[in-house]
Amino acid sequence: MLSQADNDTLTQVGPGTTMGELMRQYWIPAIMSSELEGPDSDPVRVRLLGEDLIAFRDTNGSVGIVDNYCPHRRASLFFGRNEESGLRCVYHGWKFDVNGDCVDMPSEPAESNFKDKVKIKAYRCEERNGIVWTYMGPRETPPALSNLEANMRPDRDYTVSTILRNCNWMQALEGDIDTAHLGFLHLGSADPKALVPGSTDYYTVNVRHPKYNVMDTDYGVTYAAFRPAEEDSTYWRFANYLLPFYTQIPTGKLGLMVRFRAWVPIDDTHTMFWSVNATAPEVQGGGRRTDKNGKLVGGSAGQTDYLPNQTGWLGRWNLAADAGNDYKIDREAQKKNEIYTGITGIFLQDQAVTESMGAIGDRSQEHLGTSDSMIIKSRRRALNAARALQEGITPPGVDDPKVFSVRTGDVILPKGVDWLEGTAHLREAFVEHPQLMPKS
């Protein structure tokens, strides 16, 4: 559990808040490049860390992220005309470029120099492999982008996708670092006898109460959940929390999984989930979630069905199954234990339970057990880094982007092998392990 004060600090992300200031020290994934078709894209409403912003791609292909409100009389620049290298407010024609400079002020006499005195808030942007990153922090010269491997492998087939979640960022993130729920929420209806002996799902449902090693690192926190595999071996699942809002989940072979997820706060009660994956295609899937006959474990199928995007602040990347229709729960399938939750789709199952806690869960009412040790440590790491920043201490990795070059996944190790020493070479990013690739 957390005190109410700690919970407030953890969950509030607006300008001037303790956690919000921590997040503003890092570059932030703002919008997918594909959402700003250029040149002169339609302006898009993007709320980030509680700030209402307008994103656009100008005539030269550069991306701008500026304040929603025109500095003249505060009309919204969403309605602006994106033309000739700038966004022009339709109220009186003031025009701003991607740097926030006012480049035209036709409502004032030609001899006036008022335009040189007016700027609009504009955040720096950088595009890297399909993601527009923005820096909302205080530095004149921003730090480098974090070295997150999955966004740095243009040599790979590469996917980026986003989904809106209707709850606080940390509540959503905690689902990624809570391996115990896999055996229930996602695999609760799986019978170990029906699964492939020696498969990782088999070990997972055989022992649904793993033990944990958890440790602070220079990028955040890592853990490995472990349970017996065979007589002489142990099954390990490694996952990471990386500051300020990233995770790397444990599913898939350690050493081969190249991916990260981000839980970017839209505001205190809404989060944009990002999945960035550059894992080699022959490694993806890998027969997981299937029984001996190759049949999928109930509920683990299901494409992510989106509603059509709309232009509102919360209009992008909403799922069709949501709290309003109880995530399309099938009580019959739940009753018959065909699908443990009755909800179809791994992501949707996570979405349902984390949103069901309320927009900001009351952590003062929790009862945390040993399976929550990673969550406890990760909350503490975020809070400590945020409070240290208030004392002037630069947060982890801001000036050392290489610390984020890590991987996670699962691995079976001989009994007695040290979890860290035995996997160091597999947890490093930008390393190839051809010997681990599946034989075709």
Ligand code: FES
């Ligand atoms: S309010 Fe934007 S130009 Fe007047």
Ligand SMILES: [Fe+2]
């Ligand atoms: Fe999950």
